[in-house]
Amino acid sequence: MLNVIAQNDSFKKGDNIISGSIGLFSENDKDLEIKSNSISFFTGFGHFIKDNISLGASLGIISGKEIESNIVTDDARVLAFDVFGRYYLNPKSKILLFGQLDLGCGFANDNIADIQTRIFNISATPGIDYFITEKIALEAGFGTIGYTFLKDNVEGANGVSRFDLNLNLGKIDFGVIYRF
DSSP: OHHHHHHHOSOOTTOEEEEEEEEEEEEEETTTTEEEEEEEEEEEEEEEEETTEEEEEEEEEEEEEEEETTEEEEEEEEEEEEEEEEEESOTTSSEEEEEEEEEEEEEEEETTTTEEEEEEEEEEEEEEEEESSSSEEEEEEEOEEEEEEEEESSTTOOOEEEEEEEOSTTEEEEEEEEEO
16 A cells, blocks of 8 residues: 555646645744744645646735733734745655745734735745645645845835745744645
8 A cells, every 4th residue: 555655646737736734933032032923824726737846826824923021012914825836856755845936925914003014025945745645745844045025005115125044944834735
């Protein structure tokens, strides 16, 4: 049975996947007395246009809070939409490595300053899928390389550009995918 699963784990043109993930981030800077935490939930759909290459879209929500010297200084909620392309390596294994390129937009609500922010981003994320059955895999994406542009929805606001390079385990997304 394991040999059959291992040989059938590669994605073929025409395959589809549905995914769900949860992301966790936590940072505690004791020198500056700043704590940052966030959690994200995403669901997505992908269609394989070629063997091991998929295109898809995802929708998610992110909630984050920053506390400085025991005072909440940031409390935000984000609604995000992404389109993505994903390429899988190790196509004949139960463990598949992937690289994913995302192009996304979102809208953030700052609950403290009562400001809405528009967000645009492009990013690349490495990850791994582990098939526990022929149709179901556990998934982890870790780190990101990307560019983000944010602009508050107030008159005269300037945009903020940010480049991220984070390939450590400080940002991990865990998920499950279902292949059909």
